[in-house]
Amino acid sequence: MKFILVMAIIFASLSSFAEEKVTIFVTMTPAGSFQAVSKKPKGNLIKENGLFTADKISVSIESFKTGIDLRDEHFWKHMQSSKNPKATLTGLKAQGGKGVAQLEVNGVKKPVTISYVEKGPEVLAKFKLKASDFSLPKAEYLGVGVDNDVNVEVSFPYKTR
Amino acid sequence: MNILLLLLTLFSVKASSYSNFIGHGYTSCLNCHFNPFGGGPLNDYGRVVAATAIGSTLLVSKPVDEEKLAYMSGFLFRKPKQNWLRTQLNYRGFRVVRNPGSTENEEAKWINMQADARAVLKFGENDKFITVLNFGYAPLPTSVPEGTESSEWRSREHYVGYRFTPKFGLYAGLMDKVFGIKVIEHIAFSRVSPQVTQNDQTHGVTAHYIGESWEMGAQGFVGNLTQDEDLRMKGGSFTFEKTTFGIHRLGASIKSSENEYLKLLAYSVHARLNLKEGSAILTELGQTNKKPENTTDATTERFGLLQTYLRPWRGTYFLANIEYFNRDINQDDYTVRWGPGLQYFMGQRIELRFDLYNTRSFALKSSTRDSWMYLLQTHIWF
Amino acid sequence: MVLISLFLSLFMVSAGAASSGLKQAIKSKNYQQISDTYQKDMQKNYSREELIIISYSLRKLKFFRQDIKLNIRIINKHYSAKHKKLLNSIKRGDSIDGDDYPEALKVLYWNLFTSYGEIIKGYDEDSKLVEADNKYFTLFSKILSELEFREGKVDKYNDAIIAHRQYLTNKIFHFKKSWSLLYVSWQQDATLKSDSGEEAGLIVTNKGFCVGGDVGYENYLYHFYFDGCLLYGSGGVKNNDQDLIENYQQSNVPAYGIKAGPGASIIVSSSKSRIGIKLPMIYSVQKLTTPSDPGFSIDQDASLTFIGSLYSRWQFNKWYFQTEFGKYLKQEQTFWGLGIGKEF
Structure with a gap:
């Protein structure tokens, strides 16, 4: 019985969870674009006295989908998913619409500056990256490449303390 | 009539190539074609897209190995072993049935529309320098009197191109004219009125520039040099497209040309909307001013196109094709051609298509029964 | 058999010996006999090893609800403190180090996760029952993610259950x-x-x-x-x-x-x-x-x-x-x- 009660406490906190999503906006060369989307980021985002913090938010590289199966496989391979299966954001601190964190991709850690807005029970955060900063090689397939600069959007629910 | 125009306009202004593939995120034809304005031979990437995103997996053993499909997308069903030559064979034929179901007037025939052999020689980093050759069968238009001596085998394209930078290229030779949305329906009013059908290639010089979120083409042409000189339409054209909301394209085109008999000025606005997951809407609205030489009479034709593509699953597209044509904007009479269609890419190299056309005339001084036509098209390429 | 041996080995530390009857039954894959034995006296003070054998058999026979009760019983009896500590950490949003928790406990969570998943897969129509079972399923999925236990398998199984639930929801007019x-x-x-x-x-x-x-x-x-x-x-x-x-x-x-x-x-x-x-x-x-x-x-x-x-x-x-x-x-x-x- 106690077990159930304890579970119920967890449910109360889980039930407010909205949808988690990471979207990477990729520009192709010579032209065009696609989005790589994952709906499986994991972690905890805490809001306390207006300050957002997260020890770790991670996402599996192979959870990203681009709309074309072969392109998914190439995306995962390019991101070296077999060696570094996750991208991880750690040490997030954000307040007043701006924040900083450490982002690790392909085994390389770099600081990122984030802007965000609160939307109900979740936060919508945006930041820009250069693929080359994470030792990712230039991506090109049969003459069609992708821009080094990518935009990332993350929507993630938070818990209030 | 005005309301129809307004509806068409609403969807242009808002949110041979296959321009509808913007639905897969490909805003520019240059991703898949050697010709930056689309049509003609596919490059290696275009072949792979055809195999892995467009074509169905009906004929492929399961589970589907996408890498294998990509590898086999080459001309000889494998990845080419050299980088300097690409070839393609292309056939398009269809059965056209006019007045179907009519015991008196039904007319059916098979037309071999196109049978080409294409070759591309390419050199330099990122294929900076290309030579494109395209020779094949092109039937004479039905309006040409029988017995007219004219070969049905000819070069459809032959040009050289050089990309000075990935953004800028120059092309010279026989190419399609640069104007509007290049839909594959060459009977479309939006193609016929401004004279940019599949047989309206011209000799000239074309410049192509692609920016961060826009693309343009400018072309100067002297007509098709295989035609008699008095018939050659000489002039220039310009087209511009801007990417909006990251995924759609809005554009405008203008073309001016003349020969000894006719002066032509065409202009249009268009939109290509990405509805995602392969679905798209194409729309174009324009006018063509035609002035016969040695007269003061000029007529202005008005054309509109709304083409919708719904892709329920890989390989299949449901179409609705709605066209508008007014032969003289000073008159109220106009024509609407409407037709559902179904396009099925059985695999990378096989396309089957069914189009039904109903044509209705709207005229103050007459009222006639609609005319009907359907097409069953087969397109095979290697 | 390899799997059950593995499970058993995790619980060998101070585990009470299982009766020879149960051992023989599991060796001969006679899961029904084991279930019948358990049904006759569910309140008996079974050793940890016996409970593992019974749990395994119940899952084999697709008696998932009974298996859930049994796994909860095992957790409450042998891992109550660790379980409470884990739940409180999750609620607070603390970082969790999977190494702080015994492997055996993680396996029990896995059993609960998959048993709830199999129950959900068994539904053909959406209902409040599906919703209720899904809450527990989601909880155990979250627990396993926090513990980073069998992550790839958890993700894959999660996807399958989400797809099934989506199918049940989508069916409704x-x-x-x-x-x-x-x-x-x-x-x-x-x-x-x-x-x-x-x-x-x-x-x-x-x-x-x-x-x-x-x-x-x-x-x-x-x-x-x-x-x-x-x-x-x-x-x-x-x-x-x-x-x-x-x-x-x-x-x-x-x-x-x-x-x-x-x-x-x-x-x-x-x-x-x-x-x-x-x-x-x-x-x-x-x-x-x-x-x-x-x-x-x-x-x-x-x-x-x-x-x-x-x-x-x-x-x-x-x-x-x-x-x-x-x-x-x-x-x-x-x-x-x-x-x-x-x-x-």
Whole structure:
């Protein structure tokens, strides 16, 4: 019985969870674009006295989908998913619409500056990256490449303390 | 009539190539074609897209190995072993049935529309320098009197191109004219009125520039040099497209040309909307001013196109094709051609298509029964 | 057998010995015997090893709810403190180090996760029961993610259960309604008659608007509905048989009526765009003027016709753009429409 009660406490906190999503906006060369989307980021985002913090938010590289199966496989391979299966954001601190964190991709850690807005029970955060900063090689397939600069959007629910 | 125009306009202004593939995120034809304005031979990437995103997996053993499909997308069903030559064979034929179901007037025939052999020689980093050759069968238009001596085998394209930078290229030779949305329906009013059908290639010089979120083409042409000189339409054209909301394209085109008999000025606005997951809407609205030489009479034709593509699953597209044509904007009479269609890419190299056309005339001084036509098209390429 | 041995090995530390009967039964894969033994005396103070054997057997026999109770019993009996500590950490949003928790406990969570998953997979219709079981399933999924235990397998299994739940939810039909405005064109027949018995067929080509809407039921794949609209427009006619009468011509003759009928569509994209068919009837009224030449009349009944049409809709949130193209049944005329609508 106690077990159930304890579970119920967890449910109360889980039930407010909205949808988690990471979207990477990729520009192709010579032209065009696609989005790589994952709906499986994991972690905890805490809001306390207006300050957002997260020890770790991670996402599996192979959870990203681009709309074309072969392109998914190439995306995962390019991101070296077999060696570094996750991208991880750690040490997030954000307040007043701006924040900083450490982002690790392909085994390389770099600081990122984030802007965000609160939307109900979740936060919508945006930041820009250069693929080359994470030792990712230039991506090109049969003459069609992708821009080094990518935009990332993350929507993630938070818990209030 | 005005309301129809307004509806068409609403969807242009808002949110041979296959321009509808913007639905897969490909805003520019240059991703898949050697010709930056689309049509003609596919490059290696275009072949792979055809195999892995467009074509169905009906004929492929399961589970589907996408890498294998990509590898086999080459001309000889494998990845080419050299980088300097690409070839393609292309056939398009269809059965056209006019007045179907009519015991008196039904007319059916098979037309071999196109049978080409294409070759591309390419050199330099990122294929900076290309030579494109395209020779094949092109039937004479039905309006040409029988017995007219004219070969049905000819070069459809032959040009050289050089990309000075990935953004800028120059092309010279026989190419399609640069104007509007290049839909594959060459009977479309939006193609016929401004004279940019599949047989309206011209000799000239074309410049192509692609920016961060826009693309343009400018072309100067002297007509098709295989035609008699008095018939050659000489002039220039310009087209511009801007990417909006990251995924759609809005554009405008203008073309001016003349020969000894006719002066032509065409202009249009268009939109290509990405509805995602392969679905798209194409729309174009324009006018063509035609002035016969040695007269003061000029007529202005008005054309509109709304083409919708719904892709329920890989390989299949449901179409609705709605066209508008007014032969003289000073008159109220106009024509609407409407037709559902179904396009099925059985695999990378096989396309089957069914189009039904109903044509209705709207005229103050007459009222006639609609005319009907359907097409069953087969397109095979290697 | 390898699996059960592995499980057992995890619990070997201070585990009570299992009865030889249970051991023999598990070796010979006689899961029913083990279950029957357990059913006879569920409250017995079974050793940890025995409980593992029973749990394994219950899962093999697909007695998932009983297995859940058993695993909870094991956790409460042997890992209560660790379990509470873990739940509190999750609730607070603390970082969790999986190494702080025994492997055996993680396996028990895995058992609970998969048992709830199998129960959910067994449902054929969505209900509050599915929702209730899914809450527990989600909890154990979250726990396993925090512990980073068998992450790849957890993700894959999670996907399968989410897909099944989505399927159950998608199956449900919901009531839907919308209004629409179509720009339309349609043709009508009439006959020009002379007193001498000669006749000439007339075609009236109309264009106008149809304002109305639809009501129906829709799930993730199908949309069944009834739609209707009020038709108003105008058209023109001209006699083409000049031998019969010269210059009979009318333009902008008002026409009004109603179009209504059932339809069915298949939804083909995640944005709810759809294609389908409709079988409406059109009842329209249009009065052509009698020719001024004496001895002639127009035969034009208020027409009721049935149409078979192809319909497509492109959805943009609540708004949509639609096209309709139809042919009159057993007649040559067509009806087409192009317009917009909004769900409400």
